[in-house]
Amino acid sequence: MAKTGVVLMNMGGPDSLEAIRPFLFNLFSDHNIIRIPRPIQKPVAWLIAKIRAEKTKEYYIKMGGKSPQKEQTLKQAKALQEKLDEDFCVVVAMRYWHPFTEEAVDRLIKEDVQEVILLPLYPHYSKTTTGSSFQEFERVYKQKKLSLPVKKIHSYHNHPLFIKSWVEKIKKDLGENYKEYYFLFSAHSLPEKVIKEGDPYKKQIEESVSLIMENFPDVRYSIAYQSKVSPVKWIEPFTDEEIVRLAREGIKKLCVIPISFVSEHSETLYELDIQYGELAKESGITDYKRVGTLQDEPFFIEALKELVLSEAGR
Template sequence: MKRASGQYNAAMTSPRTAVVLCNLGGPDSLEAVEPFLRNLFSDPDIFQFPAAAFTQGLFARLVAWRRREEASRGYAALGGASPIGANTQDQAWALEQALADLKARVFVCMRYWHPLTGEVVAALKAGGFARVVLLPLYPQYSLTTSGSARNEFLRACARLHYSPDVRFIDSWYEEPDYLDGIAAAIGREAQRFSVPDPARISLLLSAHGVPQRLIRQGDPYQRGIEETARLVRARLAWPRVTLCYQSRVGPLEWLRPYVDDVIREQGREGVDQILVYPIAFVSDHIETLYELGMTYARLAREAGVREYHVVPALNADPALIRALSRLVRTALREER
């Protein structure tokens, strides 16, 4: 069956409702790494400077140039590009099929690489979509993710004089199908261990970290992550589950405990089986495949951990698609 993509062909007959799946994005080649990083560090919702019109661009160019080599190594290890674009597109195709009775079109919208928000908003306007469900693929709200996606979408709408009825879904980690999908995925991956007994496996729930300063300013991200972890624990009833945080950069204090510290500590304690689930991500990309899957796997071996596995993100798992479909239907008041 041919996949119903046709994502930016405004000549196609367009229904009134569009669903926009928002994600971070990632470079589609090694040459795209530096401009991707420039876009990331130019985000005013994450990095705020006095006289930003003059200083933000300079900061973004400098940091992107300094980080390109390290970042390029990670993407090179994944074959030279981020898989997040393809994985998000698979989710969009699956969701469009799940919403076929609503005749809703599903678009992919990336914050820092193509298809960029301005491109998507232009396509929505050209297609005559009067109603848009904006669905960030971040289960736990943060200004740095869902909030940034929403703000950029509204800025792009204003620039193009486009005024659809926008229905924004900001946080959805309590969706039962999403949580059931996580529990099932963890159970499947646990079978890869030589002794697949939950009593013998240390489960790490790893979330992308943010600076402590952001949480002190009122961002609800940490509460959402902790509640997600609690709900997952309740479904699993495993004896040893640790919530930890990854991907910190720079000198600021970030949310703790750091996943690398936890791995080292558990290695010292004699833990010989560690299973990691990326609790803040629904798509596999550099943080799951390279950071967790390669960098921390090497660290675990060095720490004396005999077996270390990372649970794949849900990607286009039917449980996740059911959760996203329910969210859209609720937003449209057509829940069934």
């Protein structure tokens, strides 16, 4: 049987303090992230990266000097490879730092795969994330003059095993007392313009949360968005503002669930844990918890396996 290449696609993160500035340059050079005239995109990206690098460096020092996303994504790839048979080759393609998409494609060529399945580690589709990763793969694909059939998994926000993985993770991290907490689902925000243009991201986030909460009928909850990175209008409410609002309403036990993330990075380890943890305490919330990301939780890896096998027709 022909070997199938499976490309796990993720954002990537700096794997050292020295990698922060080039990582930021790659991020802000992406027209899907910041829409500025293409002729000046890279010079502006260089300037933004230079300005933000020192401040961002402080975040990563508090996180241990690097993002753990690469190691965690490789661990997910290993777990998925073990679930699949030898007719599959699972590789990792990061969008903004090593291992880059080109490195992943070179490995697939070496493995002599006969078809490719693109599997983003973004459960909810947005052209700023999944769409950008697909575009980069297509660029490399054309550059290397490949002619392999390519299949794309666009989203899996409502896959039963994805939902089950979150339900089990919440119960695992909170224990038997989960009913005592208010659940605040936090997702990465997007420019409002992107949503108005038809991007399904926000609706898919809402659907995921609704399906998860069917398993917690007695728990109060809401959805908020974090990590705004430019001055244009982004989708709201913002997570920090929602934390303050909930504190004012008298919420004392708050659990934040990073619904759009499947691995740890600065948005979870620094923004949610440190920044918003301190904000919650200052606002009067006495018990602030954050559910961990799915990483290689068994039901999540099983969901990825089902997605691959379905797309491969097996």
